Amino acid sequence: MDRLILLRHGKAERDSASGDDFDRRLDGRGAVESAAMAERLADLGLIPDLVLVSPSARTRETWAAVAPAFPNADFRVERALYHAEESTVREMAEAAGETSGTVMIVGHNPGLQDLAIRLLAEGSAPQTLVARAHGAFPPSAAAVFLFDAAGRPSYDGLFLPKD
Known part of the structure; x- marks a missing residue:
């Protein structure tokens, strides 16, 4: 894997009709912000080869909103990404990266935010960036990292x- 893009799902409804967190769907803002983030990433040339998506309703709907910006990306729904901890997200990204140059994960906090903070620290990012990631990783946020031949991350x- 040369690059990893961590994309948090878009803003979701507070409660689902079923009462189950898994079934929470994006609200109108979530779909718009997710699509806008994808366009922003694509405009910067940050385009995934493979996208791993949590199976929850809100992450699948986020993928549906961002997919038009990445028409050539392959994607897979991965059950293990539902509320995955940072170590699981990283393991899945690294495994996918064995055959894909740029991997995107569409998932949930706190796992995505925790992984972003860890990768910033491992890549010796300035403390101001680490603090910024600690302070907020809201719905539709994205963190991007490059990896060298030894697998060491650097902030991208x-x-x-609305940044």
Whole structure:
């Protein structure tokens, strides 16, 4: 894997009709902000080869909103990404990266935010960036990292909606 894009799902409804967190859907703002973030990433040339998507309703709807910006990306729904901890997200990204140059994960906090903070620290990012990621990783936020041949991360962008 040369690049990893961590994309948090868009803003979701507070409660689902079923009462189950898994079934929470995007609200109108979530779909718009997710699509805008995808366009922003694509405009910067940050285009995934493979997208791994949590199976929840809000992450699948986020993928549906961002997919038009990445028409050539392959995608897979991965059950293990539903509320995955940072270590699971990283393991899945690294495994996918064995055959894909740029991997995107569409998932949930706190796992995505925790992984972004860890990768910033491992890549010796300035403390101001680490603090920024600690402070907020809202819905539709994206963190992007490059990886060298030894698998060491370096910061490539932190994008917040309406940034």
